[in-house]
Amino acid sequence: MSLLDIQNISKTYRQGEIEVNALTDITLSFDRSEFAALVGPSGSGKTTLLNLIGGLDSASHGKIILADTDLSSLNEQALSKFRLFEIGFIFQAYNLVPVLSALENVELVMVLQNRKASERRERAMHYLKLVGLDDMVDRRPSALSGGQQQRVAVARALAAGPGLVLADEPTANLDSENASALLDIMYRLSQEEKTTFIFSTHDVRVMERAERIINLHDGRITSDASR
Amino acid sequence: MTNHYHLPLSTFIMLAWRNLWRHRRRTIITLTSIALGFGLAVFSIGMQDSGHNSMVKNAINMGDGHITLQHKDYLASPANYRYIANGKKILEDLNQQNIPGKIVPRIALQVLASTANNSVGVLLQGIESTNDPLTPLLKKNIVDGHWLKQGDDRGLIIGAGMARKLKVKIGSKIIIIAGKKGGESESHLGRVRGIFKSGIDELDSYLIISGLNFSQRFLVAEGADAEQKPVTRIAIFLDDEESIPAVKKQLIASNSDATIGVHDWQDMMPQLVQYIVVDDVSAYVMQIFILLVILFGIINTVLMSILERTREFGLLRALGLPRQYLVLLVFIETLLLSLLAVFFGWLVGGSIHLYVASNGIDFSGMIPEGTTFAGTFMDPVIYSELSGARIFQLTTIVFFTTLLSGLYPAIKASRIQPIEALRT
Numbered sequence: 278m279s280l281l282d283i284q285n286i287s288k289t290y291r292q293g294e295i296e297v298n299a300l301t302d303i304t305l306s307f308d309r310s311e312f313a314a315l316v317g318p319s320g321s322g323k324t325t326l327l328n329l330i331g332g333l334d335s336a337s338h339g340k341i342i343l344a345d346t347d348l349s350s351l352n353e354q355a356l357s358k359f360r361l362f363e364i365g366f367i368f369q370a371y372n373l374v375p376v377l378s379a380l381e382n383v384e385l386v387m388v389l390q391n392r393k394a395s396e397r398r399e400r401a402m403h404y405l406k407l408v409g410l411d412d413m414v415d416r417r418p419s420a421l422s423g424g425q426q427q428r429v430a431v432a433r434a435l436a437a438g439p440g441l442v443l444a445d446e447p448t449a450n451l452d453s454e455n456a457s458a459l460l461d462i463m464y465r466l467s468q469e470e471k472t473t474f475i476f477s478t479h480d481v482r483v484m485e486r487a488e489r490i491i492n493l494h495d496g497r498i499t500s501d502a503s504r
Numbered sequence: 505m506t507n508h509y510h511l512p513l514s515t516f517i518m519l520a521w522r523n524l525w526r527h528r529r530r531t532i533i534t535l536t537s538i539a540l541g542f543g544l545a546v547f548s549i550g551m552q553d554s555g556h557n558s559m560v561k562n563a564i565n566m567g568d569g570h571i572t573l574q575h576k577d578y579l580a581s582p583a584n585y586r587y588i589a590n591g592k593k594i595l596e597d598l599n600q601q602n603i604p605g606k607i608v609p610r611i612a613l614q615v616l617a618s619t620a621n622n623s624v625g626v627l628l629q630g631i632e633s634t635n636d637p638l639t640p641l642l643k644k645n646i647v648d649g650h651w652l653k654q655g656d657d658r659g660l661i662i663g664a665g666m667a668r669k670l671k672v673k674i675g676s677k678i679i680i681i682a683g684k685k686g687g688e689s690e691s692h693l694g695r696v697r698g699i700f701k702s703g704i705d706e707l708d709s710y711l712i713i714s715g716l717n718f719s720q721r722f723l724v725a726e727g728a729d730a731e732q733k734p735v736t737r738i739a740i741f742l743d744d745e746e747s748i749p750a751v752k753k754q755l756i757a758s759n760s761d762a763t764i765g766v767h768d769w770q771d772m773m774p775q776l777v778q779y780i781v782v783d784d785v786s787a788y789v790m791q792i793f794i795l796l797v798i799l800f801g802i803i804n805t806v807l808m809s810i811l812e813r814t815r816e817f818g819l820l821r822a823l824g825l826p827r828q829y830l831v832l833l834v835f836i837e838t839l840l841l842s843l844l845a846v847f848f849g850w851l852v853g854g855s856i857h858l859y860v861a862s863n864g865i866d867f868s869g870m871i872p873e874g875t876t877f878a879g880t881f882m883d884p885v886i887y888s889e890l891s892g893a894r895i896f897q898l899t900t901i902v903f904f905t906t907l908l909s910g911l912y913p914a915i916k917a918s919r920i921q922p923i924e925a926l927r928t
Binding site: 328366372375386390 | 515822926
């Protein structure tokens with residue numbers, strides 16, 4: 278049984294009188310530990326698909342079944358809760374809460390999950406160590422570089438224990454060295470934690486690392502290839 | 505791990521507190537404006553309350569006490585024949601009730617004062633010349649002659665304005681004429697013993713003080729029995745003005761004479777009460793403006809802070825923070841701002857109040873025409889006064905105004921859609 282099933286998804290926006298088909302009849306399936314990239318030009322529907330998978334937006338047609346749950350059957354409150362426990366997010370920038378330290382940022386989602394303080398601290402420290410930031414746990418985001426901030430976001434996403442991590446252009450603002458280090462970390466963790474990573478990206482560096490590349494063009498899948 | 509939401513209050517408070525100080529300068533400016541506005545409100549209310557209290561205190565001392573017993577119809581329709589016939593018994597009864605304060609008999613009559621030069625309508629106030637609280641107040645203002653001596657049955661004390669109108673001086677004769685119920689009149693001769701100048705026109709130009717015995721003759725002429733010591737009213741000056749309602753209630757309950765009414769100073773001086781109410785309303789209008797400034801100051805601060813954090817709120821919502829937690833977070837930020845506002849507000853307002861309460865402000869130079877109204881006056885030096893009730897009221901108003909100002913930003917934050925917020 279796959280972790281994520283996307284069945285005949287379409288997404289239509291209205292822009293005044295005009296209907297825009299952002300996604301048309303997308304069907305995909307992802308297993309555990311996949312390291313996949315959604316690629317395509319701007320406006321091809323990558324971020325829209327990622328938002329639909331993350332329950333941040335709703336599809337016009339079709340179904341998304343994640344961890345045996347049909348997302349369309351959940352109301353807003355239930356979707357929030359589902360995201361909290363099942364999905365990790367890494368965004369392009371401004372991923373962290375500025376008033377919290379690296380450690381507190383990683384712990385925040387676990388606080389919401391009602392994990393015990395000792396467990397939270399232990400997991401947060403563990404993942405911060407895995408991303409190489411165990412000596413910077415008390416630093417606030419403003420005292421971290423862009424790459425370090427993204428690594429904290431990775432630690433936060435994984436510490437919550439989700440089956441799926443969605444990463445929207447996570448390396449867009451990073452230099453080659455930082456991007457490469459971040460991808461190494463994410464790949465290693467996807468294997469160790471049995472977590473599926475789905476990226477939306479233009480970044481060749483991400484495409485080179487991804488084990489599966491799904492090409493989108495004008496809201497349609499043009500290719501889906503695994504290495 | 506349980507599969508339900510949880511964010512401890514301590515985390516909310518920690519987040520809210522740090523968010524509050526994210527823009528330190530803005531928060532300090534907002535708090536300063538609230539503190540100054542609040543300080544201004546505390547100062548103006550303290551001065552106003554003190555002014556009112558001063559006027560009321562003086563009105564009570566110059567007038568007929570905290571509680572007055574008089575003929576039940578006198579207030580609605582004053583007439584010299586509406587008197588208390590058995591003053592002696594009523595006074596004895598009152599003295600037995602151990603009321604904490606001073607109980608004095610008075611005879612107040614509407615009369616005509618006449619000399620060879622002029623005649624004017626006046627209020628004749630018969631008092632116990634040595635015992636009445638009016639004595640020390642007017643005695644110190646004697647500018648010519650002396651105060652009434654005990655047993656002086658013809659002596660009169662008049663104001664400087666009255667002396668001018670009647671063209672009299674110390675020792676001059678004044679005929680006091682009072683109309684009787686049947687249409688006839690009663691007149692008695694008095695002599696000016698002293699002239700006072702209080703600065704209050706209603707007293708200086710309208711009041712004549714005599715001993716009780718002199719005034720009593722007019723009541724006897726109305727048919728009263730002198731042996732019963734008739735009076736027109738009995739004034740009660742309480743040691744503690746807070747006890748007015750209780751004593752009034754006690755007196756109403758114990759009053760067996762259906763012709764006697766029991767009134768507090770508010771019944772006796774409706775004009776003064778009305779003045780205070782109108783003055784209070786104008787002050788409240790000013791305070792509303794101050795509160796509006798505070799309200800919009802905070803709305804501006806919190807709203808700005810929310811608009812700046814739209815993306816951050818979107819991120820939190822995406823991570824799984826429910827909408828209501830976001831509302832709570834913003835609300836706690838406002839709550840903390842409210843508590844700080846009240847604290848700094850009292851720091852500023854309280855300091856001003858304490859300074860003015862101990863040093864006072866002398867208004868005599870600022871209001872040369874005096875501060876008299878409705879037969880009373882405001883002391884020239886005002887010491888700020890704030891009752892416990894006022895402190896509670898001001899604290900509550902500022903606290904809830906501040907808190908209320910967080911509602912709109914909180915609602916605004918709750919409407920943030922993560923997908924749109926993350927695009928910003």
